[in-house]
Amino acid sequence: MTRRLRVAIVGYGSGGQAAALALARDGHEVEVFERVPNPGPVGAGFLLQPTGLQALWRLGLLDAVRTHGAPVARLYGETPCGRAVMDMRYADLDARLTGIGMQRGALFALLHAAIGAQVGIQLHVDHAVEELDCDAGRLRDARWRWHGPFDVLVVADGSASALRAQVTASRIDKPYPWGALWCLLPEGDWSWPTELRQRYLLARQMAGMLPVGCMPGDPVRRLSFFWSLPVNGFGDWRTAGRDAWMQQLQALWPEAHARMGEDFDVSCLARAAYRDAIPKRWWRGRTVLLGDAAHAMSPQLGQGVNMALVDALELAKQLGQSTSTTDAFAAYETARRAHLAAYHRYSRWLTPLFQSHHDGIARLRDAAFLPAGRLPFASGHMLRVLSGTQQGWFGRYRLEPGFVDALHRASPANQTE
Template structure:
């Protein structure tokens, strides 16, 4: 697009901040609007996959993220009763030295937010978009009795609870999933835990406990872990009524090695509830509005793609605006660039969720027997690695990006580098 656009970005999460940086770099007039009084991260740990890391590399932010996060080489899961490994997905099953990066949402937010501030992109807080309105040749939105605009384009990056999604060409609302999780960010424990793996223990699919190393939330602080317990949100009140000691005893039944993590939890206020829902908005646009991240597509975290999909959306929108002559053409192009990848990973996440979070017996039995055996036979390890890495269908090539040299990047995220940094 040859001329500058006036663009409002609703939501200061990873997708919104990345979009602001990309579009500002392209010469557009960008403003970010955040509903909270202070822009801040929501949630606990996540894994940045090679897809999301590639977008951050394009923004010049990969070294900063590697300094805060923790390299992840594999995802493992074991049956709680037998101790037998039933899930072992390795990034090294793929060529090129790929890896994941465990990080806290606060660290990802800080890196992006600092870049947005440095780029002098204004962020207006305490502004919750409520409804859209045409304003001459542009579009505006209402927030708290005030009307903001006009803009040439609004980017809705406000998450799964978007109030603007009803303005999409074909609106959909999230369908609540039965299971969620409670999370805590705790000090990392070395003994008994792999610092370069997401580790989980299962009792069928109704019980899951996991530990994800997430590096440093505060650059000057110690290393942290995201600790999570899968449960139905409807069961939270009963869990609290039974008492903290009863819950800890139940966790220890599933995974005794978690005692040092449980010792750090003194009350339920340290645990945050994550509710999961599923929806896929296609096309990801309306009239002068486009949707990215969880506002456009959300699902359970079984494949760990949420923040990565938002970063890919941001890069795809930037590319679509760059290559198109008109706004409508650009929004259609954005949808075309992301459509197949979104459909594939939304379908995979929805299909895999019952294997790990459900009340059934047959699917977890298949996971622990048939699937566990098949996962050892090529090319299944490579397919599983690509699913977790997010690289199926090559979403980066479609939006004009390439993966960085992971061999060089991995030196920054290596155990040796981490040790030197701690020394």
């Protein structure tokens, strides 16, 4: 398509922001509808994989992301006694690749600043969208005002999307029984500043520390801490009190306990819950799903933000090269489903290994996961799943040589050469 489209995007998370920026840069007129009066990030930190980093590179934000993020070279998980369960390094896949840990607030700020400098984007805050007219390209907000018609409606309102069901029926749409507590901590003298570290007590307890760099305007580098527990156990955790939980953390992971300090205020821990959602279709009429609204999954693979960023660039690409929005939506869904084919299944298979009360499965994991990951085929496959570059079951998602070179040149080791 060469004509300028009028596009509405519902949701101002990472996927909605990236879609707005990509589509406006292609010359389209974009309006974003966000339900909260003062938009901001939700969550502590995440790991940007090469797939998500490539999308940000295409948006011209890789240098800024590198400045504020933390390079992560390794994912390492172990039992309380120090027995390795998982040990994966990006260099074993490609010496030029790395992940980047980042605060959600930092990525939000970088995308928000780029949107503010981009012509053709209008942001409507305090506009909760309650109804879609998918065929006519209109939407109704909570004040009963209709907006549109638009050529394209992009639904990017997250895993608990209130609008997904108006677009399509779902094959799966249910909450995960396990959630997490999380917070940000000063990095200080943390011993593993380039690694995502995790500790497991069978599958009943899991804690993690991810270096996530700093915020624009704040030079303090931080860690994102998370503690896994059942959603129906939040009340019991609160009732048991601070001291009981701090004792659990001390037993599981003394170094993490020490990083928090004796005076740590547990009231700063926020709750997170997750959802598994697979719609039957990704679009209807003029309306299309994007990000977690299209493919919510367990956080075990850490792919949520990355896949949303890839979605945004793929949608813009297909709208730019297809002859109609119908063709563009169909090609977008086909391309993204091909990439995501294995990830939903892996996330469901892995969850009982790391978040469940199945002690026998967890003991099998502790004994077999690391040796299995060292087998020739399994090693490469697991690394591609980690990095987001597994395409379906047997293919590979393409990383452009220009991006890989840019990521490699931006690495701290090469900046000092």
